[in-house]
Amino acid sequence: MSILQVNGVSKKYSNHVALNNVSLTVPEKSIFGLLGPNGAGKTSLIRIINQITGPDSGEILLNGEKLNQKHISQIGYLPEERGLYKKMGVGEQALYLAQLKGLKKADAKKKLEYWFEKFEMQTWWKKKIEELSKGMQQKVQFIVTVLHEPELLILDEPFSGFDPINAQLIKNEILELRKKGATIIFSTHNMGSVEELCDNIALINKSEKILDGSVKEIRKTYRTNTYKIAFKGNVMGFTNALWTGGEVLEKVTEDDINYFTIRIAKTITSSQLLQAILPTCELVSFNEIVPSMNDIFIMKVNQGNEILGTKSNYTE
């Protein structure tokens, strides 16, 4: 079951195209990574999903229903550029924002008390936002985003501004929310967290979607049959044992141990490779080098840019 379906959405501003016929599907109860370099159109898409702006064409379905006002209370949104009223009390402010999402005041208060206790911030209730540190403000902001228990949670760069401890805290909360049945879309540049958290991703570049699917599938598709092998023994014997299709990319010898990076033909499996080399040497380690999401991201974006004839290369 998919919770969110984006069908052929386009959005144009006066001097540039923000989104060009983008379609994607977000499965229910998953964590979905919306990736792309700056200015690719991620925020435009997120704003359309939040009904902050409307698409020029295309449609968006939430639980199979065309997006409408009713859905506002089912979505929680943490924008990349975030902030709170500086002069307003923490509790009062959280109550106000919760009520705007459609919660009753009494309910909102009860839920807030739960979260305040969970994050050990009961004493902050009466404090003004400007009296809190940046990390504390981010916690308040996170609570406000999830307070109304949205089915769909959209987090734009959720970890920016958090120290590692708080980032871990939020990460755990995100996982827990998914366990409870929420779907999370999160937009980020931090590929490490994508690999750690995301089930599925979509990659947007220059207002077009250039890649989507499950993280596992994508990484499998982009494997290059490259292996890193460490062994003790005769180098000559080892190289002779490789098929003609095997290509040595790199070789280093350190303390009697040879480290070889090799690429083999796609038709050869890893066990066939192992069988061939085992008799020639004493194996220390054997690893397949699977491209990281980061590599795939950079590769795809640069590929896209080359096709479009632009020279600027994207580097993380």
Place this chain on the structure above:
Amino acid sequence: MSKIGLIMGREIKSKLSNKTFIVMTLLAPLLITGFLGLIIKMSMDDKTEQRVLVIDDSHVIADKLVGNDYTSFATSNEKLDEAQLSFSKKNYTCLLYIFPGVLNSSKGKVKIFYKKSPGLFFQESLKNQLEKVIYEGQLKSNNIDVNVINNAKISVDIITQKIDENGYNKDDSHFGFLGFIIGALMFMFILMYGMMVFRSVMEEKTNRIVEVIVSSVKPFELMLGKIFGVAVLGVLQFCVMGIVTFVLTTILSTFFMKDLNTQFDKFTQQQELVKKNGTNVDFKKLTNFSDKVETFEIMKKIKGINIPLLLITFVLYFVGGYLFYSSIMAAIGSAVDSESDSQQFITPVMIPLMIGYFIATKTITNPDSSIVFWGSIIPFTSPIVMMSRINDNTPVWEIALSLGLLYVSFIFTTFLAGKIYRTGILMYGKKTSWKEIGKWLFYK
């Protein structure tokens, strides 16, 4: 709709919890009444007692000086330097020395020695009296009868009365200068609350909270909630200020202006009498408070104001004018990132308001001119101009037309402002131009 209510509530609460706002609300009436009191005080006589010792070397003036309740003159035949020496021991406040040739020069001179500086009012009244004495003395020395001159000076009083087609015949109750003050007040109020909306919008934008909020409510709802919230606040503040001013001025007039009020009553009685009898009598001669005629004329105008009409139209025009301008201000507030960028956008909005203000000055001298009429009909200037000219005789259709136009154009400006606002609040980093704003109107 309930969300607009929530937004209004927050807007009102955030301002009410602001101490400066509360202090200003209470302080402004205090300042107004204080200022009023000061003017009244200054227009009243300087009541410090002055005992003046006169040394008159011209020998023609001293015996003609007349004292009053708090000024007394005594003549001394001492020489000036003797008098100066003994002055500090004597029970006089001033020593007035009149030079010998005072009648023979075109600019007569006298000198005052004092213990405590004599007030400007005392100096002014002394100067007047001396000039009068010298004037009459000069006439006499040339064998001209003072009465002939005085009788030749006839003051003319213009009594205005209006007659329209229906034979409607009533005192023209045009407020003149007071009308302008009311118009200027309107100008101030609209600008003040317009700026309040502008700042509030900009604050949300620079705080970056706006994106969180517009994911919960439509930008248009947010803008309306803000505008209406500040409107409620404005009317509330206006009422509080009005009540406090009313209470303070009542206190002022009952406790500190008692004399003035009774004098005023006498004055109006006399004036009525003169009108009824139709005799051509100079009020100034009739009354023994001739120096206060101007003050009384102003008091008469103030007492003649149709307060309910004024209050009702003021609130209606304030709300209309405020809504009209605040939606524009909200649009501008959404378009800028910082206060320093805002000037280029605020100035063009200020211009029509300033024009209204200048047309309002016209109502003092020429209330029936066509520029005043059109100024009071066209929405950009109508709140200010209409309030400066409105009185009992203003045709109802004119007020209805101008109010109608104002409220209809409010809907129009709000619609356009909403479109700009929606895009503007999410635009960061770029310096906005008018051209850019124009484009935002057409975004979907």
